[in-house]
Amino acid sequence: MPIYALGDREPIIHPDSYVHPDATVIGDVTLHAHASVWPQAVLRGDYGGIQVGARTSVQDGTVVHCTEFHPTLIGANCVIGHNVHIEGATVGDGCLIASGSVLLNGSVVEEGAILGAGAVMSFNGHIPTRRMALGVPARIREGYEVPPDSWAEIVDKYVENIKAYKAGLRRLD
Numbered sequence: 001m002p003i004y005a006l007g008d009r010e011p012i013i014h015p016d017s018y019v020h021p022d023a024t025v026i027g028d029v030t031l032h033a034h035a036s037v038w039p040q041a042v043l044r045g046d047y048g049g050i051q052v053g054a055r056t057s058v059q060d061g062t063v064v065h066c067t068e069f070h071p072t073l074i075g076a077n078c079v080i081g082h083n084v085h086i087e088g089a090t091v092g093d094g095c096l097i098a099s100g101s102v103l104l105n106g107s108v109v110e111e112g113a114i115l116g117a118g119a120v121m122s123f124n125g126h127i128p129t130r131r132m133a134l135g136v137p138a139r140i141r142e143g144y145e146v147p148p149d150s151w152a153e154i155v156d157k158y159v160e161n162i163k164a165y166k167a168g169l170r171r172l173d
């Protein structure tokens with residue numbers, strides 16, 4: 001599995017977390033307990049740091065980067081879907097950053113909020129606690145509050161996946 005140090009910047013990977021062999025982790029990246037990183041995801045902590053909270057999944061094809069001015073801080077119990085791009089942003093606990101969405105520099109997604117599939121949140125965007133933003137550019141859906149713990153089942157499933165993949169993944173080629 002390609003996990004790289006870059007000079008003094010070295011990943012800190014909790015032993016109970018999981019990085020799929022086809023994911024790439026570089027530099028100042030911290031994965032907390034039961035966090036998981038899936039095939040073709042890239043977490044590149046070269047200009048600054050990246051944190052992935054406990055039980056958060058970073059799914060296939062997602063790119064997480066950071067800038068000199070903005071680290072990327074992802075909280076616990078989040079679902080970061082397939083083909084997401086996060087660059088120098090902060091994501092609170094229990095958020096869904098849905099498939100194909102883009103979250104750019106200085107943006108903040110507060111606890112329990114959603115960035116919908118395919119949405120683009122530009123520089124310094126903000127989604128308040130348990131609100132949902134959709135579209136390009138992303139706009140808050142008025143009058144809607146995300147129910148608490150909406151993603152608990154998916155979060156649990158990905159924690160189970162860690163065990164299953166550690167025990168059962170076999171490369172056949």
Ligand SMILES: CC(C)(COP(=O)(O)OP(=O)(O)OC[C@H]1O[C@@H](n2cnc3c(N)ncnc32)[C@H](O)[C@@H]1OP(=O)(O)O)[C@@H](O)C(=O)NCCC(=O)NCCS
Nearest residue numbers: 079080081082097098099114115116117118119134135154
């Ligand atoms: C954002 C999301 C959670 C909304 O789901 P929902 O609350 O069930 O929304 P609904 O399907 O009831 O749609 C509500 C409205 O929002 C619109 N809408 C829903 N998702 C949208 C999206 N991603 N972008 C733009 N509009 C969207 C619908 O068209 C509908 O509009 P209307 O009220 O004008 O008819 C869902 O679309 C989504 O993005 N799921 C992501 C799943 C994912 O990425 N999983 C990760 C892998 S595990």
